[in-house]
Amino acid sequence: MVTVATVIIGAYGLRMARTTSDFLVASREVSPAWNAAAISGEYLSAASFLGVAGLVLKQGVDVLWYPVGFAAGYLALLLFVSAPLRRSRAFTLPDFCELRLGSARLRKLATLFVILIGWLYLVPQLQGAGLTLRTVTGGPYPVGVLLVGLVVIANVALGGMRSITFVQAFQYWLKLTALAVPIIFLVLHWQADGRPQLAPPAGQTFAHATTVEFDHSATLVRPDGSTVDVPAHTSMAFPAGAPIPQVRGADVSTGADWLLPGATEHGGRRDRGLFNAYSLILATFLGTMGLPHVLVRFYTNRDGAAARRTTLVVLGLVGLFYLLPTLYGVLGRVYTPRLLMTGDTDAVVLVLPGAALPGLTGQLLGALVAAGAFAAFLSTSSGLLTSVAGVLSTDLLGRGSVRDFRVYAVLAGLVPVALALRADGLDVSQVVGLAFAVAASSFCPLLVLGIWWRGLTSVGAAAGVTVGGGAALAAVITTVAGPRLSGWPAVLVGQPAAWSVPLAFLVMVSVSLLTRRRVPVDVGLTMLRLHAPDPLRL
Amino acid sequence: MPAEPPKRVRVVLADAAPPRGGDHTRTELEEQTGIGEALVKGLVRTQLSLALRCAAVVAVGLGSLPLLFTVAPSVAGTRPFGVVLPWLLLGVAAYPFLFGVGWAYTHLVERNERDFTDLVEKH
Numbered sequence: 001m002v003t004v005a006t007v008i009i010g011a012y013g014l015r016m017a018r019t020t021s022d023f024l025v026a027s028r029e030v031s032p033a034w035n036a037a038a039i040s041g042e043y044l045s046a047a048s049f050l051g052v053a054g055l056v057l058k059q060g061v062d063v064l065w066y067p068v069g070f071a072a073g074y075l076a077l078l079l080f081v082s083a084p085l086r087r088s089r090a091f092t093l094p095d096f097c098e099l100r101l102g103s104a105r106l107r108k109l110a111t112l113f114v115i116l117i118g119w120l121y122l123v124p125q126l127q128g129a130g131l132t133l134r135t136v137t138g139g140p141y142p143v144g145v146l147l148v149g150l151v152v153i154a155n156v157a158l159g160g161m162r163s164i165t166f167v168q169a170f171q172y173w174l175k176l177t178a179l180a181v182p183i184i185f186l187v188l189h190w191q192a193d194g195r196p197q198l199a200p201p202a203g204q205t206f207a208h209a210t211t212v213e214f215d216h217s218a219t220l221v222r223p224d225g226s227t228v229d230v231p232a233h234t235s236m237a238f239p240a241g242a243p244i245p246q247v248r249g250a251d252v253s254t255g256a257d258w259l260l261p262g263a264t265e266h267g268g269r270r271d272r273g274l275f276n277a278y279s280l281i282l283a284t285f286l287g288t289m290g291l292p293h294v295l296v297r298f299y300t301n302r303d304g305a306a307a308r309r310t311t312l313v314v315l316g317l318v319g320l321f322y323l324l325p326t327l328y329g330v331l332g333r334v335y336t337p338r339l340l341m342t343g344d345t346d347a348v349v350l351v352l353p354g355a356a357l358p359g360l361t362g363q364l365l366g367a368l369v370a371a372g373a374f375a376a377f378l379s380t381s382s383g384l385l386t387s388v389a390g391v392l393s394t395d396l397l398g399r400g401s402v403r404d405f406r407v408y409a410v411l412a413g414l415v416p417v418a419l420a421l422r423a424d425g426l427d428v429s430q431v432v433g434l435a436f437a438v439a440a441s442s443f444c445p446l447l448v449l450g451i452w453w454r455g456l457t458s459v460g461a462a463a464g465v466t467v468g469g470g471a472a473l474a475a476v477i478t479t480v481a482g483p484r485l486s487g488w489p490a491v492l493v494g495q496p497a498a499w500s501v502p503l504a505f506l507v508m509v510s511v512s513l514l515t516r517r518r519v520p521v522d523v524g525l526t527m528l529r530l531h532a533p534d535p536l537r538l
Numbered sequence: 539m540p541a542e543p544p545k546r547v548r549v550v551l552a553d554a555a556p557p558r559g560g561d562h563t564r565t566e567l568e569e570q571t572g573i574g575e576a577l578v579k580g581l582v583r584t585q586l587s588l589a590l591r592c593a594a595v596v597a598v599g600l601g602s603l604p605l606l607f608t609v610a611p612s613v614a615g616t617r618p619f620g621v622v623l624p625w626l627l628l629g630v631a632a633y634p635f636l637f638g639v640g641w642a643y644t645h646l647v648e649r650n651e652r653d654f655t656d657l658v659e660k661h
Contacts, residue, residue: 061622061625064625064628064629065628068600068633068636071632071633071636074640075592075596075640076593078643079592079593079640079643080593259622259625260607260611260614260622260624261608261614273608274605277604281601281604305651308648309644311640312637312644315636315637319633319634319636319637323629323633326625452586524575524578527578527579528568531578531581531582532567532578532581532654533652533654536655536659
């Protein structure tokens with residue numbers, strides 16, 4: 001039943017996402033409220049919808065910095081970027097490079113980073129898709145990734161340029177409803193259950209009789225210290241009230257570690273936990289402004305002041321949304337602890353309504369949540385793929401014809417599909433966090449210095465983007481594909497923003513100072529255009 | 539005693555032409571004369587310092603939390619309203635706080651821009 005409902009709603013969502021319009025329709029004046037809902041609709045991705053709750057379930061209070069940072073990114077955008085960027089009349093980041101610094105080579109470099117960040121951000125969307133299909137239908141993970149990947153590619157390649165503002169705005173309200181309605185039922189159910197403790201000091205127990213299915217072999221550690229080896233593809237039944245064993249080697253926090261901030265995942269080393277927290281804060285606060293599909297939307301604002309209003313409303317809408325996933329993660333501790341044993345923590349949002357609520361109610365609410373998840377990855381990945389294929393076909397390789405766009409949409413879509421097939425074990429939110437780190441170390445300094453500092457030169461900008469973005473990218477590749485590290489190297493590479501962002505700023509400023517003679521001659525006029533209040537029409 | 543007669547007021551038609559000064563400053567800005575450039579630099583500096591001050595409020599308000607929780611674990615363990623403090627701060631309070639800073643910034647930055655517009659149009 002859930003499957004049928006999901007397929008119907010998924011098909012409907014696809015039809016909605018396919019309602020095409022040439023960009024002219026969306027680029028007419030759109031009010032800040034609609035525009036903001038549209039930006040939020042495109043922004044709230046699988047990472048927000050599934051990943052945050054999954055991480056909260058697994059690691060507790062420390063990962064609340066992810067949603068806070070995802071929202072705070074819009075404050076940074078508001079303070080430093082939104083109005084001047086709109087006034088610059090740049091449509092994409094490469095456009096901004098050319099308008100501000102007049103360098104075609106810098107434009108190409110920026111285009112390259114748009115593509116890399118876009119790919120990096122698409123991978124977790126497809127991961128979320130594979131996970132959702134596996135959870136809802138029981139099919140294998142690669143089938144889900146391939147299916148959704150191909151659907152999104154076909155949608156973008158055949159369906160035209162982009163869906164209209166109304167559709168994206170609708171997606172936001174769909175996602176909000178899909179999480180808000182079930183959580184009301186779930187919290188009431190938790191109240192009626194006598195508010196079971198979320199992190200009991202004596203260790204967690206199963207609330208209901210539960211059968212856990214293991215796809216991979218695992219070693220379980222019982223509370224008394226004895227161990228059991230479980231081979232792959234077997235299931236184990238636990239009666240209600242049985243203590244929950246831990247899986248050896250799984251990165252799961254328990255008891256006070258989960259409840260209280262600090263050094264959970266770093267073997268008790270406080271300094272490492274602290275570094276991790278600050279690095280994550282820096283990446284998410286400063287990375288949002290560098291995401292390719294976010295900036296494009298600002299062009300549809302009337303002027304700089306409207307862009308600012310839009311950003312403020314986005315901050316409110318996104319903040320409202322992020323109140324919800326945390327609750328799913330928290331209640332998941334009580335009702336779906338088996339996810340901690342199988343490792344599928346990202347599925348908690350999908351599984352929780354069915355696991356906690358009996359009968360039809362749980363199934364219907366489960367279907368609603370699944371529909372929201374589909375909306376999440378369809379809207380975000382379509383927007384991203386459109387951005388990536390757009391810059392590929394106009395800037396880097398093709399000549400901007402519709403045929404080029406279609407060819408490059410297919411090429412640009414296949415790469416993240418291939419990567420997502422290999423990324424089964426990684427947390428959705430963590431991969432997204434890495435994409436933010438790369439954006440924060442490349443485009444954030446470029447935008448902030450470009451808007452506020454006259455002394456920036458194209459050479460300095462290129463050097464900063466190459467060194468900072470390149471370093472963050474190298475860290476990401478090492479995390480995903482490299483050898484397993486431990487101790488400080490693991491922390492520095494796993495969460496690079498705390499050193500790569502200052503490095504990018506430093507290189508950009510010092511190389512610009514060394515090449516002072518290459519400051520554009522019209523920098524005064526550019527600054528006037530970026531900062532002069534809109535009513536002056538300068 | 540008769541009321542004082544109203545003062546004579548000279549009535550003219552509404553200004554037909556914009557004040558001449560507005561054109562003057564506008565030209566200074568557009569042609570990037572010394573005065574024009576100084577005006578733009580001043581505006582950029584005002585706006586940047588406002589943005590940095592708002593960012594500092596967030597850096598102190600939110601950025602100090604990880605350090606606080608590490609230095610004073612007992613604070614992290616308190617339970618106002620029955621919810622452990624870090625959950626309350628990061629799960630709920632952070633969002634209205636961020637929105638409040640954003641709202642205040644928008645308010646102040648628009649005031650700066652009005653001042654600048656007045657300056658240009660009146661001189």
